[in-house]
Amino acid sequence: MPSGRGAEPERDGARTRGEHYFAASPAASHRAREVVLTLDGVAQPIVLGTDRSVFSPGAVDEGTRFLLERGTRPDPSVTTLADVGCGYGPIAIALAHWAPTAEVWAVDVNERARQLCRDNAARAGVGDRVRVVAPDDVPGDLRVDELWSNPPIRVGKEALHDLLVTWLRRLPDRGAAHLVVHKHLGSDSLARWLAEHGWAVDRRRSRRGYRLLDVRAADRSGSSPPVDRAQSR
Ligand SMILES: C[S@@+](CC[C@H](N)C(=O)[O-])C[C@H]1O[C@@H](n2cnc3c(N)ncnc32)[C@H](O)[C@@H]1O
Numbered sequence: 001m002p003s004g005r006g007a008e009p010e011r012d013g014a015r016t017r018g019e020h021y022f023a024a025s026p027a028a029s030h031r032a033r034e035v036v037l038t039l040d041g042v043a044q045p046i047v048l049g050t051d052r053s054v055f056s057p058g059a060v061d062e063g064t065r066f067l068l069e070r071g072t073r074p075d076p077s078v079t080t081l082a083d084v085g086c087g088y089g090p091i092a093i094a095l096a097h098w099a100p101t102a103e104v105w106a107v108d109v110n111e112r113a114r115q116l117c118r119d120n121a122a123r124a125g126v127g128d129r130v131r132v133v134a135p136d137d138v139p140g141d142l143r144v145d146e147l148w149s150n151p152p153i154r155v156g157k158e159a160l161h162d163l164l165v166t167w168l169r170r171l172p173d174r175g176a177a178h179l180v181v182h183k184h185l186g187s188d189s190l191a192r193w194l195a196e197h198g199w200a201v202d203r204r205r206s207r208r209g210y211r212l213l214d215v216r217a218a219d220r221s222g223s224s225p226p227v228d229r230a231q232s233r
Pocket of ligand 1: 022023056061064085086087088089090107110135149150151152155163
């Protein structure tokens with residue numbers, strides 16, 4: 001992410017006191033805070049607890065909000081969804097509200113984020129359907145109907161590609177992954193890489209540099225170049 005791009009501000013709250021948001025067991029002291037998430041179709045604003053050493057503790061991330069405001073909604077009849085890199089849970093909790101009978105797998109390497117996500121899901125009334133787990137605790141044969149992610153670009157390209165491919169392979173043939181990535185954090189090169197590796201990428205929207213990417217298995221006839229439907233506004 002452009003972690004190499006020195007001029008880029010810490011758009012995604014990448015570090016708290018020198019510690020990356022993707023540390024497995026953050027050592028930083030705690031600073032409990034609350035942020036509010038407003039979801040279309042959900043009457044009450046959702047209050048989410050946050051802390052130091054998790055992603056975007058001061059407010060729900062702008063990219064995440066774009067994904068939730070303008071991205072694809074789950075089909076309410078789906079049974080299994082995933083939020084890959086759940087942080088303190090805004091996406092997983094939104095999915096659980098919008099797909100009221102689905103089980104939502106919320107996966108994160110950061111144990112502090114996982115605990116916040118569990119607590120936040122319970123407080124939002126969806127804790128019984130949000131399964132918060134570390135990557136190693138995801139069953140190897142888990143299949144998900146669709147997945148959403150504001151992915152951890154700062155882990156580096158190789159780790160990011162491995163993570164995405166692992167999860168894309170859990171989708172059925174017609175299933176999709178819905179991602180948000182900022183252009184300064186490599187959205188366009190990620191879309192190209194995915195297209196070169198057999199995934200069809202639809203750049204559905206763009207806002208203030210954030211791109212919404214829908215990713216599906218490409219036709220077996222060959223990989224497709226990314227389709228650009230983004231309209232900047
Ligand atoms: C950009 S943040 C998004 C967090 C949250 N979804 C949100 O929108 O606020 C990416 C998250 O991915 C997590 N992460 C990093 N590597 C991961 C991995 N291999 N598997 C799952 N999550 C990972 C990070 O700890 C971080 O919480």
